[in-house]
Amino acid sequence: MTAPVPKPWIMDIAPYIPGRSTTDDGRKVTKLSSNENPHGTSPAARVAFESASHNLERYPDASAADLRETLAAKYGLDPMRIIYGNGSDEVLHLAAGAFAGPGDEVIYVKYGFAVYDIAARRVGATPVIAPDNDYATDVDAILAAVTPKTKIVYIANPNNPTGTYSSRAEIARLHAGLRSDILLVLDHAYAEYIEGDEDAEDGGMELAETAGNVLVTRTFSKMYGLAAERIGWGYASNAIIEAMHRIRLPFSITIAGTAAALAALADTDFVAHCREQNAEWRRWFTAEIGKLGNAGLRAVPSQANFVLVLFEGKLTAETAYKGLMEAGYIVRWLPGQGLPHGLRITVGTAEETQGVAAALRALVEQAG
Template sequence: MAIEPRAGILDIQPYKPGAADAPGVANPAKLSSNENALGCSLKAVKAFETAASRLHRYPDGGASRLRDAIAREEGIDADHIVCGTGSDEILQLLGRAYLNPGDKVVQSQYGFLVYRLVAMQSCARLVSAPERGYTTDVDAVIAAAGDDTRIVFIANPNNPTGTYISDAEIRRLRDALPPTTLLVIDAAYTEFVDAEDYDSGMALARERDDVIVTRTFSKIHGLAGLRLGWGYGSKAIIDVLNRVRGPFNVNLPAIEAGAAAIADRDFMQRSAQHNATWVDFLRQQIGGLGLEVTPSVCNFVLVHFPQTAGKTAADADAFLTRNGLIVRGVAPYGLPDALRITVGKEADNRRLVDALTEFMGQ
């Protein structure tokens, strides 16, 4: 007889990443995981390769070199930074540190799936606040949170919708929450946003001790394979997270590559420019086929399909896969009629539009 795990663990559905293979198709275009179409900084690659000569050494347990590099580029205090194996680990550390069984956690309706995992791992209660137009509704979040919520998770901009709320709205939310509620702003896609009314939340986290912002190297920096992220908040919050993380949670090559990547502003700028061009292209071209495309400030678009037999999201997913184009179904988010499509290289983007044109016309 198997040893029983803690109550609630077997109710958790493991996170399923975007597919990477299309059966029977050689070298398919992977547009399922919001990876950087341009790859990563060559400076990061060189730093990673150089680190190979020191693989017998333990990494710096505090990732000091990486935190210092982040602090220089962001203009913040390194003592207010904690690093992790992707921003996912920071989110999980927050659950481990601040959630007790039965505590309430609030997210927006189509919030990132990891928030649900964090709540369930801690035996906490997850409440989803309805969105408006696939965008976080601050009033709904405030109403759902009430006076007894322990953590509010807000992805800004949000995955999988690609939408964002303004800095003013984030501040209004924080002001309406009780001081006993921790506001977690997941800003994984912040570098792609150029809207004047947007802020990553870093300024708010600098001002208050009840806000933390999580960031990642997986998107604009193109280091998804290294699993590297960081969080920024008050010294009190960072101190708590340092007490619950593993002593060597970030490996040595990741520290070195991350420090090089965040200093390569030219690569970041080229990545943002590529994305701005092609996310607009995808929205216009796919929208022209009669499909609804949610306006996105990220490196992906959310495309909605009809429920007509032969034209559904599942039908489109299967058709695209057969044609070597791997996208992401988002039914687990409560969006069974939509697909999330990552911005790829120019050739992949044009190929995708051609394939969807054929699909809708057949």
């Protein structure tokens, strides 16, 4: 019996593997593998979600007008230049679908978000991986990788899974070095976690406002605690957004999810609390890993809601991964992303963060 044959580039895709929720023996333990908000979501968002859930028979507004207008008012943007999607993942895929294809090249950094590779291969484009600079984005390496075939450059800032961050000056330098026909996609999934004043942000939104080749993506899955509802959005020039709209799913976000997102945006106290807690416990956890430096553990400096811990001594990342699971903590081991020696650990509550740090110390002592 014959069967349809997939395009060859589809079979080259390594499927995305999400963070696990249970242990090998099926136990539900503390989940620090998916960078979810340990404080949940805004109570106001939960109320709004429950209220809107009575409209199950209705299609959502295909234009997402309320969401776009609220986002535009909050960030000082043009609502007509905002696109929404099923999480920022869909928006990232839309960029590749609209601007790349067979014969084109798509650049992303080593240790970059796995979706970039999938998005490129899905449309038949060739992924090009730029070397890192000690796990951080190397602007010069990206620019050196550009060829006449380059159509898109994906940058997560802060980066996932390393947590590293490129400054406003570095992002401006990268953009200035790219041809105007290359789309620069700045993935801001973790932007709400950046420490510092307003100037600490990388200037991506300002670039998207004035440049014709910049797309910024954001999500409600992380800081706003709405991962279950899959709401993401992007901002770019009219020409970019118009092209992406042509291939966008018409009803990719729900009525209840949109209501929750609108309420979450308004609850600034909840966001401020989560940001402060994350910063406090990220610093604490990073310092605790620093105390284990003699045993070969190293924390990559992070501006996100997770820390990448490298294992360069007797205790391996694989052994630590299994040991932490046994101790009641699931973290993210990423050998498939070239990090067999690293664990990405979400910053949890105070109790969770202290607990996983204690479990790591115990594993280091056992390893001698």
